[in-house]
Amino acid sequence: MTIDVTFRALEPADLAELEWSGGPEHLTAIAEVLPLMVADEAEYVVGELPNGHLVAAGGADLRPVPEAGVLWQLAVHPLLQGLGIGTALVAELEDRARRRGRTEARLSVEHDNPAAHRLYRRLGYREHGSAVESWPVADGRRYVTVTTVLRRPLTTRP
Numbered sequence: 001m002t003i004d005v006t007f008r009a010l011e012p013a014d015l016a017e018l019e020w021s022g023g024p025e026h027l028t029a030i031a032e033v034l035p036l037m038v039a040d041e042a043e044y045v046v047g048e049l050p051n052g053h054l055v056a057a058g059g060a061d062l063r064p065v066p067e068a069g070v071l072w073q074l075a076v077h078p079l080l081q082g083l084g085i086g087t088a089l090v091a092e093l094e095d096r097a098r099r100r101g102r103t104e105a106r107l108s109v110e111h112d113n114p115a116a117h118r119l120y121r122r123l124g125y126r127e128h129g130s131a132v133e134s135w136p137v138a139d140g141r142r143y144v145t146v147t148t149v150l151r152r153p154l155t156t157r158p
């Protein structure tokens, strides 16, 4: 089955359509990307079906590593995973990072997310150490986790 998904830049009105991607804290985190886009510090896209529904979202953060785009907040609608949309999302963000002069793509994956890890390895990403990361969750708490950092050069195709 092929799914016709078009990627375009995130717009403020999209937030209401991205509830499937996470809780309120996640939506707040996505909203915080909008000023970064205006400042040319991040690329952030949504994947749209022909009927206008949003089924994918994710970004490339241009701030942390001068030569790299750091892919983050990648998400595909739970009902449409395993159909190649995540692969297309990664390719779109890699293209955008490349157009911004970045020669490398990085991302990090939690230790307990082997399916995502397998996908990124298939797309040419290789281990580049580990990191401790955290983000806000409900009740003002922070979720702390260990991630594997992966990277791949953008000068070659996987």
Ligand SMILES: CC(C)(COP(=O)(O)OP(=O)(O)OC[C@H]1O[C@@H](n2cnc3c(N)ncnc32)[C@H](O)[C@@H]1OP(=O)(O)O)[C@@H](O)C(=O)NCCC(=O)NCCS
Pocket (backbone or CB within 6 Å): 001, 073, 074, 075, 076, 077, 080, 081, 082, 083, 084, 085, 086, 087, 088, 108, 109, 110, 113, 115, 116, 118, 119, 122
């Ligand atoms: C991780 C995530 C973004 C991947 O998106 P996806 O759309 O499921 O990814 P794809 O469909 O491109 O690839 C997933 C698997 O489906 C397979 N696949 C790809 N195209 C396919 C198709 N047309 N038909 C069936 N299976 C297909 C791929 O081979 C891949 O398998 P692999 O893991 O063995 O390589 C998505 O699963 C997700 O949102 N997960 C929850 C949030 C999350 O974990 N985010 C990542 C944090 S690092």
